[in-house]
Amino acid sequence: MKSVIWSRYKRELAAAVAYLALLVAVGAVAPSFYSAANLRDLLVNNAPVLIVATGMTMVIIVREIDISVGSQFAVCSVVAGLLAKAGAPIPLLIPALIAVGAAMGALNGWLIGRLRIPSIIATLAMYVAWRDALRWATQGAWVQGLPDDFQWFGLGQSRGQWLIVAAAIALLVFFAWALRNLRAGRALYAVGSQREAARLLGLNPSALVFGVFTLMGALVGLAALLNAVRFATVPSNAGTGLELKAIASVVVGGTAISGGRGTLIGTLIGTALLGTTGTALTFAGINPFWEKAMQGAIILVALISEVALGRLTHEPR
Amino acid sequence: MPIKTEGSWRARLFPNNEWALVLVIAVECAIFGATGRNFLTAANGFEVARLGVELGLIAFALTPIIITGGIDLSVGSMMALAAVVLGGLWRDGHWPLPAAVLAALGVGLAGGGLNALLIARFRFPPLIVTLGTFSLFRGIAEGLTRGIENYSGFDPRFLFWGQGYVGGLIPTQLFVLVSVFLFYAHLVHRTAFGRSLRAIGFSAEGARYAGIRVARQLACLYVLSGFVSALAAIIYVAHLGQAKSDAGTGYELMAITSVVIGGTSIFGGHGTIWGTALGLFAIVILQNGLRLSGQPAELAGVLTGALLIATILIDRVVRRPKAPQVAQMNAEENTEVRNSQIAVLSIVILLAALIVAGSNWFLINSLRRELRSATGERATAGPAAHRTxxxxxxxxxxxxxxxxxxxxxxxxxxxxxxxxxxxxxxxxxxxxxxxxxxxxxxxxxxxxxxxxxxxxxxxxxxxxxxxxxxxxxxxxxxxxxxxxxxxxxxATPQGIGYTLTDEAARILGGRGEFAIITASLSAANQNEWIKYIKERLAQKYPDLKLVAIQPSEGDRDRAFAETQTVLKVYPNVRLIMAIAAPAVPGAAEAVKQAGRRDVKVIGLSLPSMCRTYIHEGIIESIVLWNTxxxxxxxxxxxxxxxxxxxxxxxxxxxxxxxxRVEVADDEVRLGAPFIFNRENIDRFDF
Missing domain, CATH: 3.40.50.2300 (Response regulator)
Structure with missing residues (x-):
């Protein structure tokens, strides 16, 4: 039994070990890292990334990729700001932003699922197009002068913070359950492993891919809103580099880039690992100049640790 | 079989429908020739080619990798690493420049070797490996230079490789581009090695059973890609005259875009080097043309995205695969280049270049204009009613x-x-x-x-x-x-640095700890200011202590998170000095949410972004001029x-x-930097 868990969740465990090592090391150097305030801030800051990474996990499981999430995130942030400024009731922003995100995601899904354009290309195109279109439309201006109840949905700081974290965790738990137990969830793994075989089994890969990208967009819209309400203004360049952050988190968490394999627990660990590194380095007093090198090293170490921990015999590449 | 061998010259020359790109380039030229000023001139043609060199080198190196179904995201970061190694060895290590160039190329080989080891030997997915080295290489470059070093002052003979003209017209680095192009064209299309790449792209496992040494071949490609990235870095350094850790940022995505627009399948199995060349020029011409016709540059991104999707769609429509796998195999088999075809292909490439460079009515005209302007006359000296x-x-x-x-x-x-x-x-x-x-x-x-x-x-x-x-x-x-x-x-950097430091000293009463939130660690301006801030501290305020300098990457949210961390790690910090416009509101929000009323924020930002925080008393003051x-x-x-x-x-x-504004010799003076605070902020509406 133990060996089953070991061989099935080896990658997740490797990431968990790396994360534990980081936590122990930081704890030894700077115990103040474990203050309640710091842990809360880490949770709140990384919650939007976690939501995006949740969607990204499903995209990668079905053997696709989405590079456009950072640009979609920026567009959604600005839309949230503009809607609030135009006087839309704040609670209404939630369905509105989910819809806006889902629409952008559906465009990706249509290009990829229906027209069969490779996802890396379609989303690369959207990555450039959305970012530049937004720059053109806003000319770089921030959305300012938002109504007072925009920040934290008017709930106040502490309740707002927990709402954001709770939303991220609830989504993660829900989708983790769905991937295991729902027909559609299992179908993602099937399509990701062998699209043609899945089709012959009676699944509809095109529709599924369309659905996954729409869902991804909806999650991005929600994440952008939850991120935006942490502040009183909306910048026009939000989410730069978010795509790489999300993909790296997913992959470090053990999801196979070749599709068909991955868990959201792994993604949670991956997001935590990459989201903590920067803060941990500052606590440990390491010069920020080395931060990027560390991030890269962590990704590679997470890979190599798998070898060190004993390589699988017939792992698909 | 969708594509016939005999008689279908189109299929032979353009196995992946690259003809669509020739069309695109022609359309671009026609449109910009009509709307852009001086677009269709020989000089501009060569200028366009020059702009594409670094990107082109990388794109050529990426093409065979993508043909094998792999990818290399680390190329742009490799450029940064090679560039700073070159600059560092030459300036600080006092190496002769040729030796430093060789060392930089060596670093490229080593970096490529690391990728190759992990991908070919340990069989990790290329996307993840190179995502890791993407961060790693640039991180090392930043770490080595602390983001600050900017190596410049290179020998003119070296700069000639990036800035000079051969025969007064042809940019020097074009020869490098053409050589690398020919090398890769030969490698990919004229050798057994190149043919086997496609086999690997279709099925690595199958290729292995067919006796192809997959690991060794892949290793070769990744090492080569590291080497070519280093070469691109050298051209880049010679082109700009500086070596810095931000070299080549974002080049990987641009290069991948050119390769994919050029018809190479991202799944591997087919693709051509000349397709990549065409894709490259389609993008570069688009950017250049938009600029010359005065269109907003943001349009380039939108159009590039559209172009990407359009080329793929054209490919789809024309190819119409019934059973895609089989169709591709057959196309592959039939479209392999023959000995006799290489000449024809060169002609096509030349033609594409000629469309850009000079196959137009204005050639002679522009040359004449060139000569005239060289003798001092303005190129655009128009009629009297000319609007400035x-x-x-x-x-x-x-x-x-x-x-x-x-x-x-x-x-x-x-x-x-x-x-x-x-x-x-x-x-x-x-x-x-x-x-x-x-x-x-x-x-x-x-x-x-x-x-x-x-x-x-x-x-x-x-x-x-x-x-x-x-x-x-x-x-x-x-x-x-x-x-x-x-x-x-x-305002001089000195004026800014001193004013900020004086303001910090005033608020802290001359003693205490403070931290700086900067833009990116390699931002030239900010580093200059920090230099003067430190100078002022040493001169005048021995009791003020600068405890940390954290990057914000020009991102408000990042500045927010960094400030939160700084406040916890350095509990004695009483002042945050944020020296990038978006960082100031980010830092202020962090101080506000942490409830630290004892910490003040100052910095360099726009009044409009900081107004509410200044009224709330979180931001004490910002230093700026009237922008x-x-x-x-x-x-x-x-x-x-x-x-x-x-x-x-x-x-x-x-x-x-x-x-009347003061002019001193060759400087027009706006006036001293201004301090915005609660008293005067509402008088300014920008």
Whole structure:
């Protein structure tokens, strides 16, 4: 039994070990890292990334990729700001932003699922197009002068913070359950492993891919809103580099880039690992100049640790 | 079988429907030839080619990798690492330049070797490995230089490789591009090695059973890609005259875009080097053409995206696969290049280049104009009713600071009735600044005003503009003195650094700890300010202690998170000094949410972004000048210089609503930096 868990969740465990090592090391150097305030801030800051990474996990499981999430995130942030400024009731922003995100995601899904354009290309195109279109439309201006109840949905700081974290965790738990137990969830793994075989089994890969990208967009819209309400203004360049952050988190968490394999627990660990590194380095007093090198090293170490921990015999590449 | 071997020349030449790109390039040329000024000239053709060199080298290296179904995201970061190794060994290690160049190439081989080891030997997915080395290489480059070092002052003979012209017209680095192109074209299309790459792309496992040494071949490609990235870095350094850890940022995505537009399948199995070349030029011509016809540069992104999808769709429609796998196999089998075809292919490439460079009516015309302008006459000397054209460049178009400068510039342009071109990089990017100036020289303008990101790199091209009779001004940040006619000076780095430090000392009462939130660690301006802040601290405030400098990458949210961490790690910090416009509100929000009423924020930002925080008492003060006036004054000075109203040695300049402005030798002075605080903030609406 133990060996089953070991061989099935080896990658997740490797990431968990790396994360534990980081936590122990930081704890030894700077115990103040474990203050309640710091842990809360880490949770709140990384919650939007976690939501995006949740969607990204499903995209990668079905053997696709989405590079456009950072640009979609920026567009959604600005839309949230503009809607609030135009006087839309704040609670209404939630369905509105989910819809806006889902629409952008559906465009990706249509290009990829229906027209069969490779996802890396379609989303690369959207990555450039959305970012530049937004720059053109806003000319770089921030959305300012938002109504007072925009920040934290008017709930106040502490309740707002927990709402954001709770939303991220609830989504993660829900989708983790769905991937295991729902027909559609299992179908993602099937399509990701062998699209043609899945089709012959009676699944509809095109529709599924369309659905996954729409869902991804909806999650991005929600994440952008939850991120935006942490502040009183909306910048026009939000989410730069978010795509790489999300993909790296997913992959470090053990999801196979070749599709068909991955868990959201792994993604949670991956997001935590990459989201903590920067803060941990500052606590440990390491010069920020080395931060990027560390991030890269962590990704590679997470890979190599798998070898060190004993390589699988017939792992698909 | 969808594609016949005999008689289908199209299928042989363009196995992946690259003809669509020739069409695209032709359409681009037709449109920009009609709308863009001086687009269809030989000089511009070569300029376009020059702009594509670094990107092209990387794209060629990526093509065979993508053909095998792999990818290399680390190429741009490799450029940065190779560039700083080159600069560091040469300047600090006192190596002779050729040795440093060899060492940089060696670093490229080593970096490529690391990728190769992990991908070919340990069989990790290329996407993840190179995502890791993407961070790792740039991280090492930043760590080695602490982000600050900017190596410049290279030997002119070295710079010739990036800036010179052979025979007065052909940019030197074009020869490098062509050699690498020929090398890769030969490797991919003329050797057994190249053929086996496709087999690997279709099925690595199958290829292995067929006796192909997959691991060794893949290793070769990744090592080569590291090497070529280093080569691109050397050209880049010679082109800009500087080596810095931000070299090649974002090149990986641009290069992948060119490869994919060029018809190479991202899943592996097929693709051509000339397709990549065509894809590259389709993008570069698009950017150049938009600039020359005065269209917003942001359009380039939208159109590139559309182009990507359109080329794939054309491919889909034309190919119409019933059973895609089989169709591809057959196409592959039939479209392999024959010995006799290489000549035809070269002709096609030449043709594409010729469309750009000179196969047009204006060739002779433009050459004549070149000669004339070389003898001092202005290229655009039009009829008497000519409306003055002033081209003005910010460091980054999206930056709110520069947007408020633009408002002032627009106002002045309206008052003076001049045509104002406002263009620049969308994000901080020294190489892009050079491109834009080149485009303006080609287009022909009366005055150029640049906010300089990279002092050394841009000076060469500014001198070139001056030689063509264009008045050159710098504003906001200066270039080398002999590269421009006037500098519109709003504040010296020394003034900014000292004012900020004095303000910090005043608030802290002369003693205590403070931290700085900067832009990116390699941002030139910020590093200059920090230098003077430290100088002032040492001179005057021994009891003030700077405990940390954290990066914000120009991202408000990142500044927020960094400030949160700083407040916890250094509980004695009583002041945060944020020295990038978006970082100040980010830092203020962090202080506010942490409930630390004992911590004050100061910095360099726009009043409009900080107004509420200043009223709440979180931001004590911000240091800036009137950005709108800066833009306004720059246009006035540029117009005056272009029409001869402003000459060296003048004591003052009449500048519209600003009245008489002081001119000292070659500097137009806006005045000292200004401190905005709770008392005066509401008087300013920018």
């Amino acid at each position: 054209v002033i081209a003005m460049m910010p460091k980054a178009k999206g930056d709110p600071y520069f947007i408020s400068c633009k408002q002032g510039a627009d106002e002045a342009a309206r008052e003076l009735g001049v045509e104002l071109l406002w263009d620049g990089p969308t994000e901080l990017d020294p190489a892009k600044q050079n491109e834009v100036v080149e485009a303006w020289i080609t287009r022909g303008v009366d005055a150029i005003a640049v906010s300089v990101e990279n002092r050394v790199g841009i000076s060469t091209v500014l001198r070139k503009a001056r030689e063509r009779g264009i008045k050159v001004l710098t504003w906001d940040a200066d270039a080398e003195r002999d590269a421009r006619d006037f500098f519109v000076n709003q 709108r006036d800066l833009g306004y004054l720059t246009v006035y000075a540029a117009q005056a210089a272009a029409t001869g109203r402003l000459k060296r040695g003048d004591r003052q300049l009449e500048a519209g609503r600003l009245g």
